[in-house]
Amino acid sequence: MLSHLANPARFMRISGVALPWLGGVSLVVLVLGLFWSLILAPPDYQQGESVRIMFIHVPSAWMALSVYLFVAVASAVALIWRHPLAEIAAQSAAPIGAAFTFVCLATGSLWGRPMWGTWWVWDARLTSVLVLFFLYLGYIALVNAFDDASRGGRAGSLLALVGIVNLPIIKFSVDWWNTLHQPASVLRLGGPTIDVTMLAPLLVMALGFTLLFGWLLLVRMRTALTERRLRALRIYGEAAAGNASEASSGAARPAWR
Amino acid sequence: MDALATYVSMGGYAGFVWSAYGIAAAVLGGLALQSWRRYRASQGALRNVEPRVPERR
Numbered sequence: 001m002l003s004h005l006a007n008p009a010r011f012m013r014i015s016g017v018a019l020p021w022l023g024g025v026s027l028v029v030l031v032l033g034l035f036w037s038l039i040l041a042p043p044d045y046q047q048g049e050s051v052r053i054m055f056i057h058v059p060s061a062w063m064a065l066s067v068y069l070f071v072a073v074a075s076a077v078a079l080i081w082r083h084p085l086a087e088i089a090a091q092s093a094a095p096i097g098a099a100f101t102f103v104c105l106a107t108g109s110l111w112g113r114p115m116w117g118t119w120w121v122w123d124a125r126l127t128s129v130l131v132l133f134f135l136y137l138g139y140i141a142l143v144n145a146f147d148d149a150s151r152g153g154r155a156g157s158l159l160a161l162v163g164i165v166n167l168p169i170i171k172f173s174v175d176w177w178n179t180l181h182q183p184a185s186v187l188r189l190g191g192p193t194i195d196v197t198m199l200a201p202l203l204v205m206a207l208g209f210t211l212l213f214g215w216l217l218l219v220r221m222r223t224a225l226t227e228r229r230l231r232a233l234r235i236y237g238e239a240a241a242g243n244a245s246e247a248s249s250g251a252a253r254p255a256w257r
Numbered sequence: 258m259d260a261l262a263t264y265v266s267m268g269g270y271a272g273f274v275w276s277a278y279g280i281a282a283a284v285l286g287g288l289a290l291q292s293w294r295r296y297r298a299s300q301g302a303l304r305n306v307e308p309r310v311p312e313r314r
Contacts, residue, residue, distance in 0.1 A: 034278075038278070043268060048268040048269070048270060049267040049268035049269075049270050049274060050267070050268075050270040050273055050274060052267070052274050052278075053273065053274055053277040056277060056278060056281045057277070060281065095288065096288065099284050099285060099288045100285075102284055103280060103281045103284050103285065106277070106280045106281075106284075107277040107280065107281060110273045110274075110276050110277045110280075111273065111277065113273060114270055114273050212285065212289070215289075216288065216289060216292055219292045219293060219296045220292050220296075222296060222299075223292070223295050223296045223299045226296075226299040226300060226302075226303050227299050229303065230299065230302055230303055230306060233303075233306050233307065234306065237306070
């Protein structure tokens, strides 16, 4: 399925059909998730209404990690098989991952202030997520730092692969080190410790964020492919125009890639 | 009206809860809007350029 889609022309055709559906479904799921999180879900017996921050904080943390994994895997595919669509996928996904990481950090801070009494602590969990945010920014900066886009892509892919060591550190930081941050309560051995009235909206929001990621990824990949096509067409158009005038004067044919 | 005020106050955590949802909406909504605008612009530019390109295939 993936290798079938890996042809850019086929990708454009299929993603063009999928785009409005994916957009519509993510909107519906997100509205449902927000309604559930903000109105239907009960307040926590200890944390009161502040627990509602969890419904965006935790799904955006999951997205921050899984989008990074996506960027790293796509980068590996780009490095090993040199497939241009894989590199475009990684580069289109990185800003989305950075946005989710920022939301995770900001909402965590807003939740930490009333519950822990501090906006921020330099403990293992918070620091490693901050490192993840800088990895995203570093990847985006590196990709755009070269005049030659293919060199930037290669350098970015390498950085994305090296940064993958941060993912297990984030996941297990709450078990390995003393921290203010609570340990996992959903993705843990022995099942979730969170009540279903809160687990349900949490999972709906996570689904909504995942669908939003899918829609954003398709939009951004289609933009990148279209812009690349535009560049090629412009270069070709200029070359062809130059060719026509120079052909009559007998000049050499300009190089075109 | 009272019920609404109680709801908006979020048990005293209004500033934290609404800021968190506001930041998430601004960041993700902003990214979606920016991505969508750039996408539409690229599609429009392609429609403008493509008919002028000479045949080559």
